[in-house]
Amino acid sequence: MKPSRRKFLAVTGSAAVTSVAGVGSASAATPISNVPVPDNTSQMYPVMGTDAENPTATVYGNFKCPFTQDFVNNVLPDLVDKYVMKGKLNICFRTISFEPYGRGKTHGTQSNAFISDSDPKISATHLGVWEEDPESYWKYFESMFAGSLVSGTVTPEKLKPVMDKTGVDNPEEIVARVNKGKYDSLVKDSHESALDLKIEHTPTFEIADSTFVGPKPEDLSDLVSFIKANLSKADTLLPKEDSNDVSSGESSGSASGNATNTITFDGSSAKGWAKYEITVSGEFKQDRSMDSSIEDSDVIDGSTASGGVGPWKDTFAYTGEITDLTLTQPIDVLRNDEPVDLEKLGANIKSETEKLNVKSATDSEETTQVKNAISGACSRQ
Structure with missing residues (x-):
């Protein structure tokens, strides 16, 4: 098989x-x-x-x-x-x-x-x-x-x-x-x-x-x-799927408290390759909830996470508030496993950058x- x-x-x-x-x-x-x-x-x-x-x-x-x-x-x-x-x-x-x-x-x-x-x-x-x-x-x-x-x-x-x-x-x-x-x-x-x-x-x-x-x-x-x-x-x-840091809802050194939320980028409806970049006031950690993937190409740089999805999901646990979100095309985004309105999140939709x-x-x-x-x-x- x-x-x-x-x-x-x-x-x-x-x-x-x-x-x-x-x-x-x-x-x-x-x-x-x-x-x-x-x-x-x-x-x-x-x-x-x-x-x-x-x-x-x-x-x-x-x-x-x-x-x-x-x-x-x-x-x-x-x-x-x-x-x-x-x-x-x-x-x-x-x-x-x-x-x-x-x-x-x-x-x-x-x-x-x-x-x-x-x-x-x-x-x-x-x-x-x-x-x-x-x-x-x-x-x-x-x-x-x-x-x-x-x-x-x-x-x-x-x-x-x-x-x-x-x-x-x-x-x-x-x-x-x-x-x-x-x-x-x-x-x-x-x-x-x-x-x-x-x-x-x-x-x-x-x-x-x-x-x-x-x-x-x-x-x-x-x-x-x-x-x-x-x-x-x-x-x-x-990070492992059963990471204590993620499942316990705690993140050390957070700038905005210890409450942990999740944000999921679901590319099931994406036309090809949809990229995202999100910034929060706290910290990020990759998460495997909702059968999400973890990729080497998904990057956490301080309070900003970026990556891309096709017909699969990327999930991050984060602390603080979402301060910026950019997508290359509209896709389904979930907060704590619940769909959210991209407009209410203040998402900025930008077209994919030109090829080399x-x-x-x-x-x-x-x-x-x-x-x-x-x-x-x-x-x-």
């Missing part, structure tokens, strides 16, 4: 390869293709692990980056056995498709693509595989990094044979969704998340907002020490880009 998966964002709308010398394949007790997927995961991005509420680390990579390939084949299997299979850590994979804002060149070109103009579509395709068939995702992922990397102009259609080979459900539907732009906003969100973390290279291993750049096989012991040093901090970023206006690198430039990479990581500089 396939793991249960929420479906999000309304549907809108054999690759050429080149050898990469020196990239081998590690023999591990647990192949990447056999890693567990949390049955109750609420992640929009691919995640391996035994339980959705385990501490979570994120690998930022690129499917055309040979250093990401080296990490996947020769470092990740050790982390799987040491942490993932033992339920100590989940690992999420996100891709980088664009250069940072404001940079004029990509490895000597006049482009804002990371490695080539195929990057966004390759990234969107892996998200489509994850949404449609999470049970087969890691087989697809392993195949993408096995042997030779994809190169040249890579379209979703050219990735369909990889989906067929790894048993992914409904590859034609995935291709159609990618071509209609269903996952474009998620590809952009990964880019922006990497910007927030000041990530310049792939692969980069992130846990609790701390980063380890370009982990190679010889860096494994240092990477393990890095994980150990940050693991307890990662745990605090993922980027000029992509030509695929013929990718060899130069890889040659210009720093030792151990593909570079965004």
Whole structure:
């Protein structure tokens, strides 16, 4: 049986390869293709692990980056056995498709693509595989990094044979969704998340907002020490469903008393991806009431919380009063599980910000880009 998966964002709308010398394949007790997927995961991005509420680390990579390939084949299997299979850590994979804002060149070109103009579509395709068939995702992922990397102009259609080979459900539907732009906003969100973390290279291993750049096989012991040093901090970023702080109705240090309320953003009626930003006079804590999800992309910054919903719910426990609320489209909002009038809340409805206006690198430039990479990581500089 396939793991249960929420479906999000309304549907809108054999690759050429080149050898990469020196990239081998590690023999591990647990192949990447056999890693567990949390049955109750609420992640929009691919995640391996035994339980959705385990501490979570994120690998930022690129499917055309040979250093990401080296990490996947020769470092990740050790982390799987040491942490993932033992339920100590989940690992999420996100891709980088664009250069940072404001940079004029990509490895000597006049482009804002990371490695080539195929990057966004390759990234969107892996998200489509994850949404449609999470049970087969890691087989697809392993195949993408096995042997030779994809190169040249890579379209979703050219990735369909990889989906067929790894048993992914409904590859034609995935291709159609990618071509209609269903996952474009998620590809952009990964880019922006990497910007927030000041990530310049792939692969980069992130846990609790701390980063380890370009982990190679010889860096494994240092990477393990890095994980150990940050693991307890990662745990605090993922509140448990039965959190005493939330269920007791108390929040320490509140500026406006100890009474705790909940605010729920229900995206069931959303047209695609609805984003929100809310500010209160007190404090926030994420909450799982009303079967709500908890996402890495949901952010609490002091007295302000922000995130996005599709056909699911995000809930926050908060103290104090709501002082500001902005939505990108009208959606159902509930206070203490009861619907509220957006007008009475003073909600400000703003249209979604424009998509990235980027000029992509030509695929013929990718060899130069890889040659210009720093030792151990593909570079965004």
